Amino acid sequence: MLLSIFTMTSDLTLSLxxxxxxxxxxxxxxxxxTVRLFVRAGARVVFNYIRAESEAHKLVAACGSERCHGLQAxxxxxxxxxxxxxxxxxxxxxxDILVGNxxxxxxxxxxxxxxxxxxxxKTIAVNLDxxxxxVKHAVAQMKxxxxxxxxxxxxxxxxxxxxxxxxxxxASKGAIISMVKGLSTELAPFGIYVxxxxxxxxxxxxxAEALRDPxxxxxxxATIPLGRVGTAEEIAxxxxxxxxxxxxxxxxxxxxxNGGAVLAG
Numbered sequence: 001m002l003l004s005i006f007t008m009t010s011d012l013t014l015s016l017x018x019x020x021x022x023x024x025x026x027x028x029x030x031x032x033x034t035v036r037l038f039v040r041a042g043a044r045v046v047f048n049y050i051r052a053e054s055e056a057h058k059l060v061a062a063c064g065s066e067r068c069h070g071l072q073a074x075x076x077x078x079x080x081x082x083x084x085x086x087x088x089x090x091x092x093x094x095x096d097i098l099v100g101n102x103x104x105x106x107x108x109x110x111x112x113x114x115x116x117x118x119x120x121x122k123t124i125a126v127n128l129d130x131x132x133x134x135v136k137h138a139v140a141q142m143k144x145x146x147x148x149x150x151x152x153x154x155x156x157x158x159x160x161x162x163x164x165x166x167x168x169x170x171a172s173k174g175a176i177i178s179m180v181k182g183l184s185t186e187l188a189p190f191g192i193y194v195x196x197x198x199x200x201x202x203x204x205x206x207x208a209e210a211l212r213d214p215x216x217x218x219x220x221x222a223t224i225p226l227g228r229v230g231t232a233e234e235i236a237x238x239x240x241x242x243x244x245x246x247x248x249x250x251x252x253x254x255x256x257x258n259g260g261a262v263l264a265g
Contacts, residue, residue, distance in 0.1 A: 013041075014041055014240050014241060014244050014246065015041055015042050015244065016038055016041040016042050016043035016097070016240070016243060016244065017041075017042035017043075018042070019042070019043045019044070019096040019097055019243070020043065020044050020045075020046075020088065020089075020092040020093065020094045020095055020096050020097070021038050021043045021044070021045045021046070021095075021096065021097035021098070021099060021243070022045075022046050022047070022084065022085065022088045022095060022097070022098050022099070022138065023035050023038065023045060023046070023047045023099040023101060024047070024048050024075060024084075024099065024100055024101050024102040024134065025047075025048070025049075025075075025101040025102030025103065026045075026047025026048060026049065026056075026059070026070070026101065027047065027048075027049035027052040027055045027056040027059060027070065028049075028052055028055050028204070028205055029202070029204035029205055029206065029232050030101055030154065030199065030202060030204060030232045030235045030236065031047060031099075031101045031102070032047075032055070032059055032232070033231075033232035033233045033235065033236040034099055034101065034235075034236040034239050034240070035047050035059060035063065035068065036059070036062070036063060036236075037233070037236045037237065037239075037240050038097075038240065038243075039063040039064070039067050039068055041240060043067075043097070044067050044068070044091075044092045045063070045067065045068050045069070046068075046069045046070075046071060046084075046087065046088040046091055046092065047059075047068075047069075047070055047071070048070070048071050048072070048073040048075065048084055048102070049070055049071075049072060049073075050072065050073070050074055050075075053072065056070035056072075057070070069091050069092075071084065071087055075102050075126060075130040075134070076122070076125055076126050076130065077125050077129060077130060078129050078130055078132070078133035079133075080130075081130060081133040081134040081136075081137055082133070082137045084134070084137075085134070085137040085138050085141055086137075089141060094141075094145055095138060095141045095142060095145070095149070096142075096145075096147075096149050096150065097149065097150045097151075097152075097243050098134065098135065098138040098149070098150070098151045098152070099151075099152050099153075099154070099239055099243075100131050100134055100135065100151070100152070100153040100154060100176075101154045102126070102130070102131075103126060103127045103154065103172070103173075104122070104123060104126045104127065104169075104206075105123075105166065105169050105206055106119060106123070106166070106168075106169070107206075107209045107210050108165075109164070109165025109166065110165055110166070111165065112167050115167065115168065119168060120167075120168045123168035123169055123172055124168065124171070124172055127169070127172035127173065127176070128172045128175050128176065131153060131176065131179070132179070135151060135153075135179070135183065138151065139151075139187065139192065142190070142192055143190055143192075147191070148190065148191025148192055148193070149191070149192045149193070150192070150193045150195075150242065150243040151183070151187075151192065151193065151194045151195070152194075152195050152196070152197055152239050152242050152243065153176050153179065153180055153194075153195075153196050153197075154176075154196070154197055154198075154199065154235075154239075155173045155174075155176040155177050155180075155196050155197070155198040155254065156169070156170075156173040156198055156199060156200075157198055157199070157200045157256070157258050157261055157262045158170040158173050158174075159172075159173030159174040159175075159176060159177050159198065160174070160177065160198060160254070160256075160262055161262060162174075173198075176196065177196055177198070177254055180194050180195060180196040180252060180253075180254070181252055184251040184252030184253075185252065188251055193242070193247070193250070193251045194251055194252065195242045195247070195250060195251060195252065195253050195254075195255060196253065196254045196255065197235060197238050197239050197242070197254075197255045197257060198254050198255065198256050198257065198258065198262070199230060199235045199257050199258060200224065200229075200230065200256075200257070200258025200259055200261040200262065201220050201224065201229040201230065201258070201259075201261070202229055202230045202231065202232060202234075202235060203229050203230070203231055203232070204232060223261050224258070224259045224260065224261045225259060225260035225261065226259035226260055227259075228259065229259075230257065230258070230259060234257060235257055238255050238257050242255065
């Protein structure tokens with residue numbers, strides 16, 4: 001009996017064969033790791049980048065242009081999101097998965113009474129306004145296709161417990177969680193799953209300055225029960241899982257991937 005069970009489960013795999021995914025912020029860090037993993041899982045992937053053209057070309061070359069396509073697209077406002085969704089459909093014929101991964105975070109701590117209106121507005125525009133527009137147009141495409149879909153938006157531990165000196169970022173990421181909660185019930189009748197992955201500290205370009213600083217780096221590591229920061233690949237795997245049939249009864253959830261940090265703050 002045990003032998004038969006092992007035989008039955010030995011070929012289990014997280015497959016996205018036949019699926020088309022749009023992954024924002026895909027040229028570096030978590031986005032690039034997710035692009036690579038999705039292609040390995042059988043998906044065809046479109047990702048956007050802003051300035052990292054060289055990294056984007058290298059990623060496409062590594063994944064193969066027949067399965068991966070990079071587009072330069074500025075997601076600093078609601079404009080351009082419809083074009084990005086349309087370009088995905090034009091390239092690969094459909095859209096089954098949206099991973100909203102793009103975002104900005106200012107490394108320096110800024111007290112709320114010193115934060116400029118410009119910093120607040122820019123963070124909200126990139127992290128929240130453009131995410132709304134992206135979801136809006138992706139959902140419209142998924143509804144036209146009438147076969148469901150998956151949306152995974154990337155939040156943060158900051159969106160759950162706040163982050164001193166980063167009220168703009170925490171507010172934007174908290175709003176992402178609320179979006180996921182509301183959208184999951186709104187879109188469930190259409191077979192569209194909406195979930196959130198909330199990373200803690202991850203070794204990426206965005207966090208490198210804070211992690212290298214002797215003072216802030218020490219404080220960061222002290223808040224992580226596992227004693228280390230995560231890798232981009234360790235965030236990409238849960239994103240992949242949530243887009244497979246193995247997550248077929250999961251929607252509206254916040255998937256914490258933070259080494260236990262959200263429990264210790």
